[in-house]
Amino acid sequence: MSYPACRAKKELTSDKTCMKKLVDQGGGSWQCEVHGDAVDGPEYRYILSARLGDHTGTSYVTLFNAEGIAVLGTSADAIQALKSANEAGAEEVEELFNEKSFTEQLVTLKVRKEQVKNEDKLKLTVIKVRPLEGETLVRENKVLLAAIKEYMMA
Ligand SMILES: [Zn+2]
Numbered sequence: 001m002s003y004p005a006c007r008a009k010k011e012l013t014s015d016k017t018c019m020k021k022l023v024d025q026g027g028g029s030w031q032c033e034v035h036g037d038a039v040d041g042p043e044y045r046y047i048l049s050a051r052l053g054d055h056t057g058t059s060y061v062t063l064f065n066a067e068g069i070a071v072l073g074t075s076a077d078a079i080q081a082l083k084s085a086n087e088a089g090a091e092e093v094e095e096l097f098n099e100k101s102f103t104e105q106l107v108t109l110k111v112r113k114e115q116v117k118n119e120d121k122l123k124l125t126v127i128k129v130r131p132l133e134g135e136t137l138v139r140e141n142k143v144l145l146a147a148i149k150e151y152m153m154a
Pocket residue numbers: 006007008018019020032033034035036
């Protein structure tokens with residue numbers, strides 16, 4: 001669901017962070033393969049697997065950090081803190097996931113064909129999530145109405 005990522009800057013002149021997976025050394029100490037001791041500890045980042053559905057069917061997709069935050073409305077760090085806090089925290093996380101299930105969003109997917117054991121498989125990654133409301137909802141309903149009209153004419 002998420003992984004402990006290195007917070008160090010990728011390069012001194014860059015604002016981008018390293019984001020490599022940190023290895024837990026125990027006793028609150030973390031190690032990055034590039035930056036060594038990660039003294040600030042990890043930033044948890046999402047790698048979520050979700051099932052999306054529309055009128056054509058359902059598919060499994062992957063969501064990374066920004067899209068995970070857009071869907072769940074909270075950071076992977078906050079989720080991790082709740083989960084490791086106590087039983088009530090873990091229940092709160094479960095409630096959040098239940099609450100966010102079966103919600104409608106407008107998503108943009110990146111689709112890549114991959115070969116797995118000589119079989120073509122489609123790998124779907126969510127690259128943008130927008131709430132289905134306001135002008136977006138109006139526009140999407142127009143697309144849907146046009147599709148229904150076309151279906152009725154056929
Ligand atoms: Zn690093």
